[in-house]
Amino acid sequence: MTQHPQNAGESRLQRGQRALAEIDGEAGAKVIAALADIAPDFATYIIEFPFGDIYNRPGLDLRAREIATIAALTALGNAAPQLKVHIEAGLHVGLTREEITEVIMQMAVYAGFPAALNGLFAAKEVYSHLTDGNTAG
């Protein structure tokens, strides 16, 4: 897994769009589209700040970044749709199903068994919608 190379003349928006496509794939595009009629500027912010600024930073690879995100969203326990997007994103950037499952299970220690359970059921749902191709762990 390599970090995104940063192109000199690229804007934050362009950089973010490239990262969003690579990391979240179709799921990310759907979120952006769903914002079009309610808060299009917010779609721009999501592309620019999390994806253009944060995920493009050197110093931590995308696998590690998705581990951090899956851990946090499982622990917070109030953002199931985003957790599912990032479980799929984790597979996109090279995490195995086993690794993702381990991250979620570990959250029982820090956020309790219900948070981990709900995270595991979110993962189960994501896995069941995917074909068993190169993302299988």
Place this chain on the structure above:
Amino acid sequence: MTQHPQNAGESRLQRGQRALAEIDGEAGAKVIAALADIAPDFATYIIEFPFGDIYNRPGLDLRAREIATIAALTALGNAAPQLKVHIEAGLHVGLTREEITEVIMQMAVYAGFPAALNGLFAAKEVYSHLTDGNTAG
């Protein structure tokens, strides 16, 4: 960073004590000692379940496990003492300061800027108490 080898006849408690010492070092020992007069059984549970069961599992290395824990504790934002222990643990298992800082900064996206800010100030406090030896990032 290698996973803990599991010794055949070892109990959960022994396995956990070995993991706790390797991961948390002195900070972990202090937590266990502080429980002696209020809830000694809880000290045993901490050694057995998180450290004997979870951190010893194959399928995710200790670096990845500490990334997940630092992310979750930063995002939850209500467990500063434990976050500091795990920032130090992250350094013990081979994360650099830069990697830890990146994980914490990323939490601004998922739990808000105040959670990330308080995580960064926790890291600053941990770093300032450490000598700049082999744990420096």
Place this chain on the structure above:
Amino acid sequence: MTQHPQNAGESRLQRGQRALAEIDGEAGAKVIAALADIAPDFATYIIEFPFGDIYNRPGLDLRAREIATIAALTALGNAAPQLKVHIEAGLHVGLTREEITEVIMQMAVYAGFPAALNGLFAAKEVYSHLTDGNTAG
């Protein structure tokens, strides 16, 4: 938007019923009705304390009170039904759709992008159920 005038001889319950009807309209009445067979006293408490005591206080107008409530419920992220009731209440007391959307977007800063996203989708759902009359922002 004016504050509720307080009538001298009115009880907390009467004052609360008046405020609930003005602020939450039909959505509030439904919540109260749904409590009848499980916890009727709790319905009384909701009318008396939040609506009879708090929303009737001088010192902050109802527009500002709904901004505060929409912000808090978006940030907490675990009370979607109540957030929807208060997005509608915000429109009732004179907030525009744009103002409500701005409040929710701002929560990305304090509670993370997922909380804001889920808040925006709640708003989208509320708006789509309303006719585009005088509540349109």
Place this chain on the structure above:
Amino acid sequence: MTQHPQNAGESRLQRGQRALAEIDGEAGAKVIAALADIAPDFATYIIEFPFGDIYNRPGLDLRAREIATIAALTALGNAAPQLKVHIEAGLHVGLTREEITEVIMQMAVYAGFPAALNGLFAAKEVYSHLTDGNTAG
């Protein structure tokens, strides 16, 4: 309500299975079964730690333990499926519907009215699925 007697030669897993069956009944068995294809080890941990270790401890009877659990899950507000399991578990270990409703209502004080409201609606759903036999409060 008596505490589980501990049998000398019993393993944590056996002890936990006995407690899980007594406390959660069919609902607990369903959760365990649902984990079989995603994280079977996590099913084992749930049986061993919460049920084998914690719920079997002397010093607090099962009625008090379920009061604590229902209170916490209502207050946290992000674990509706587990709250429903424990409302049913509360009835299994001898709490009345009235007692459970009181615990949930009280959470308005500590976690806000929306958390209590959502807890009450979870209880309403559980009660409506049960026959009105010996569990009626």
Place this chain on the structure above:
Amino acid sequence: MTQHPQNAGESRLQRGQRALAEIDGEAGAKVIAALADIAPDFATYIIEFPFGDIYNRPGLDLRAREIATIAALTALGNAAPQLKVHIEAGLHVGLTREEITEVIMQMAVYAGFPAALNGLFAAKEVYSHLTDGNTAG
């Protein structure tokens, strides 16, 4: 442990003051006093709603109510001062130290080990400030 008898002509405020004094003792009085110069009406609301309305309700005794409150405040993990007040209140209404410790330890299951740990250290602090008289568990 008996429930508060309700006196016919008593106001919510009077009923609440009696309950507050019995349950929280000196710690409750200090909280009320600290509000005098910033929000005296809020002091009135605390006496009236939680203590005058909720804690005076029949259907759940004060021991059970304090178990619920200690569980919730430990699980939420962001209200240490109030948790300490209610650990002391738990002792006032007849819970033993052992029972309180069990409630807090159990929260590791539902809110994670850090929440339980911080709850146990809060209890340790409360116990260390008390003389070992009739409140000892």
Place this chain on the structure above:
Amino acid sequence: MTQHPQNAGESRLQRGQRALAEIDGEAGAKVIAALADIAPDFATYIIEFPFGDIYNRPGLDLRAREIATIAALTALGNAAPQLKVHIEAGLHVGLTREEITEVIMQMAVYAGFPAALNGLFAAKEVYSHLTDGNTAG
């Protein structure tokens, strides 16, 4: 209270610095300075995204934005330093002490009495450090 006029050629960073100075004053500058040796890029992000992007948006005035922020930080209950900064910011943008106190008190309804209490004590601390000049409510 007027919105920030946006200057055509101004960068996000410049716009954010202007907003940060106007809204948070000295307290904001201290936070930025404290990040210099741990995460200077994060200081830039804070200036650019919350202040350069969000607080500069038309559609909601700064008074309303600070009401939303104070409400959210009180409700979340795990970011006391940031709440204090924004209580002071609220005064800077024209909220009275009474209005701020009302917002915080109202959070008892949505996040529980402990969250509101801790918010009120944060306000008390801020007020006591200020001279009673033009910020007095």
